[in-house]
Amino acid sequence: MIELLRTLFSYSFLSRSLLAGILIALCASLLGVILVLKRYSMIGDGLSHVGFGALAIASAMNAAPLQVAIPVVVIAAFFLLRISESSKIKGDAAIAVISSGSLAIGVMTVSLTSGMNTDVMNYLFGSILAISRQDLLLSVILCLIVLILYLCFYHKLFAVTFDENFAKATGTKAGLYNIMIAFLTAITIVLGMRMVGALLISSLIIFPSLTAMRICKRFQSVVILSALISVFCFLGGILVSYQFNTPAGATIVIANLILFILFSLIGAVKNRG
Numbered sequence: 001m002i003e004l005l006r007t008l009f010s011y012s013f014l015s016r017s018l019l020a021g022i023l024i025a026l027c028a029s030l031l032g033v034i035l036v037l038k039r040y041s042m043i044g045d046g047l048s049h050v051g052f053g054a055l056a057i058a059s060a061m062n063a064a065p066l067q068v069a070i071p072v073v074v075i076a077a078f079f080l081l082r083i084s085e086s087s088k089i090k091g092d093a094a095i096a097v098i099s100s101g102s103l104a105i106g107v108m109t110v111s112l113t114s115g116m117n118t119d120v121m122n123y124l125f126g127s128i129l130a131i132s133r134q135d136l137l138l139s140v141i142l143c144l145i146v147l148i149l150y151l152c153f154y155h156k157l158f159a160v161t162f163d164e165n166f167a168k169a170t171g172t173k174a175g176l177y178n179i180m181i182a183f184l185t186a187i188t189i190v191l192g193m194r195m196v197g198a199l200l201i202s203s204l205i206i207f208p209s210l211t212a213m214r215i216c217k218r219f220q221s222v223v224i225l226s227a228l229i230s231v232f233c234f235l236g237g238i239l240v241s242y243q244f245n246t247p248a249g250a251t252i253v254i255a256n257l258i259l260f261i262l263f264s265l266i267g268a269v270k271n272r273g
Contacts, residue, residue: 014242016136021234023143024195025204027188029230030150032205033212033223034161034181043080043182044202046095046102047189050076052198053106060113066138069190076102077182127248131194139191146184153180158219195234196249207256208233214260214267229259 035041051073058068080094131139150157159167160177168174185205192201212225237252 013131014238016131016133017248018235018238020131020136020139020143020191021195021238022231023140023147024188024191025208025230025234026227027143027146027150027184028192028201028204029208029226030147030223031181031185031188032207032209032230033219033226034157035185035205036209036213037161037219038181041206042095042202043077043185044189044192044205046080046099047073047077047186048193048198048201049099049106050102051190051193053102053109055193056106056109060109066135066190069193070142070187073190074183074186077186078179081178081182127194127197135194139194142187142191146187149180149184153177157181162219196252200249200253203253203256204230207253207260211256211260211263214263215270229256233259 032041032044035043051069054069054072055065058065061068076098080098156167156172156177157180159170159172160174160181164174164178188205189201192204195201196204208226208230209222211229212222216222216225233255234252237255238248240246240255241248241251
């Protein structure tokens with residue numbers, strides 16, 4: 001195992017992938033706990049489709065993909081938060097509207113311009129091994145911003161997650177922190193699309209937190225275990241992908257699925273005991 005890791009780090013493209021992947025996995029797992037507890041876990045799926053639409057338009061315009069996708073997805077996240085608070089359109093319906101509409105725009109743009117080229121396929125199905133130096137730098141900076149903001153406002157995010165009404169009553173600006181959650185999630189979604197693709201990014205957010213919840217009950221314990229699981233599954237998925245030449249994104253998700261099933265069995269046995 002150690003020798004294999006040394007081999008991986010000896011290749012520059014693999015070391016870039018590992019660094020970016022670990023940071024993205026951490027961000028996704030931490031935000032995933034909040035999104036799952038707020039019953040908003042499918043926001044990842046919706047925003048990833050928005051990201052795909054933005055990336056398709058960027059590709060058609062020969063523009064930098066991430067620089068175009070990030071502001072578009074952030075705006076979509078704010079818009080999603082706003083309309084989901086409406087009594088007429090609830091959260092799941094809002095996600096469905098934005099998700100299907102953005103995906104349709106992306107597919108139409110691709111079909112009318114470049115077609116399903118390599119860049120579009122990479123963002124649709126993931127290609128963490130193809131990350132460039134520029135994308136790595138942007139990913140590291142944005143991931144560090146996400147982690148710093150999460151840690152600095154951890155207690156406020158905790159309060160808003162568990163009882164938003166009580167948080168408001170105690171003077172916490174719940175709306176502001178909900179916007180922060182949407183902002184951090186949007187950034188993580190766009191960066192995570194490079195790792196596992198638009199079709200699988202929601203699993204990167206959901207699986208680690210659900211897996212941790214099988215055996216942990218306290219919020220802090222769930223957050224820590226979720227982060228460890230996410231990084232472990234990423235590294236395990238990359239190693240298996242390298243050894244057996246399987247798709248990296250799908251392998252990472254399958255590793256998360258296997259661990260979820262294992263922890264569910266352990267949790268069931270623990271509850272019976």
